Amino acid sequence: MSKTATIFPLKISILGFITLAAFVLALTMGSVSIEWAQVLAGVRGEHLSVDYAVVVQLRLPRALNAFVVGGLLGLAGTLMQVLLRNPLADPYVLGVSGGAAVAALLAMMLGWHQGWVSLAAAGGALGSMALVFMLSRGQGDWSTTRLLLTGVVLAAGWGAAVSFILVVSPDTHLRGMLFWLMGDVHESYPGGLRSGILAGALIVALIFARSLNVLTLGELRAQSLGVDTGLVRLGLFLVAGILTASAVTLAGAIGFVGLVVPHLVRIWGGSDHRFVIPASVLGGGSLLVLAEMFSRTLLAPIQLPVGVITAFVGVPLFLLLLRRSTAPVVR
């Protein structure tokens, strides 16, 4: 670690630089080319131009939204993988997004307003997670296999419920529902609540990072080293659930960020969670900022849902990682 510990700040700085570059790209690229002098004039309040409006009212809020959602999902995935003792786990595998989707679609079917739909999605996410844990907790014992299987089966159940709702819903709601299911970011600034949740969860996770390192060696080993594994696992469950619910209510169901980002981060910088946790936030954030940029520019003027882009990137990348992961990792 003597070697590794000094490398952390460097690698985190590199990720910070990548994040910055992603933002610059997201603000620059698009169907309208931007004249930056006009934007700066707008920022100084001298002259309000179209360029200024496009950057400050459209591209920046979308990019910030994407960053927060990506950070939330990256961190949620990291925590879930420790909790489930499985590098392939993420909130979506557990059916958390499915629960959120069912609740949100029900709310849309009933004609509720956007705010209530978001609240319903959050309730669905947390409720689905609680359900998975209650069902998979057998005789007072946590079994990872059972937990994972319960999540997968519940996710399949939620999928059927989604299909059912789509079929019985009036046609006028369908387009909105589909768009929500695929996941997309809005043209409003992410707001203090979600950003606060991301920052708060990041700090809490960093405080427990060393305990998480020990927990990956096994439940009993962690207990023998003085870690209150019950408490840490409960904390992981709650924090990961809140993170997922926040991401889902902000941008719908965007998959593969929580799965792929922690994986890449570990391959690049090792598995010490004092590195993996902040790196997953920055990595997830910048990945989604770039995905958002591509969603606007790839088939312009058609705007694709961001979830489609992350799936196109995430699925092949993940399969590739899966193939490679059988070989011993040498750094």
Add this chain to the structure above:
Amino acid sequence: MSIALQNLSIEISGTRICQGLDLEFSTGQVWCVLGCNGVGKTTLLKTLAGLRPPNSGNVRLNGRPVQRVARRQRAQQLSILFQDSDTLFPTTVLETVLTGRHPWISPLRGEGAHDRDKAMAALERVGMAHLAERSMSSLSGGERRRVDLAAVFVQESECVLLDEPGNHLDMHHQVAVLGGMVQQWKSQGGLVILVMHDVNLALRFSDHLLLLFGDGEVEHGPAQAIATETTLTRLYRHRMMSLDSPQGRWYLPA
């Protein structure tokens, strides 16, 4: 420093490991637990470490029920080497050894140079210092075992419980690495409890034996008094013969 068993009964899935057992393990002693496969040696060790509640009776660590000792304090006083170790994510050898320092580092701080020095010294001891930055997944079984031993060593607890520590180790490592550590713990006034398969290695390392017969029956006491052809034959349900040599007495299955 001591581990005291009071009226201890342990059962696991119908197998009675011990019943109403009263026994005290004290500092400066090296105990070895012997018995056939499946008699519950590992379960006994986990119970001693407070990782599993006994069916009845008490395990006391320095006079206090082991499950009521604060976790971190318990980890400072008692360490345990498990039969298997697993690594979920790619970690290096040095990172793995440093996890042994966990109970000694305040929750909000990281490992200091002091901890790293201890970890490197322990790796030196088990002959793995040159592989400190290697990934754990690239090691052989015996190399992993030595890293796990080093992790227990840096935990610096007075009570050390080792479950099959000799597994995968070459014979010279069993004697030099493991034997050397056991000697050092003993000479520093520690308490070592080993679970072992190899009777001769057990007699070489330990001064006391605890025999589990698998039906709740146990025998315990000074190694020389307990280890006899008759007792070991009963223990392994197979005739055991002794062989005297200038280096001491050896036991062989007939």
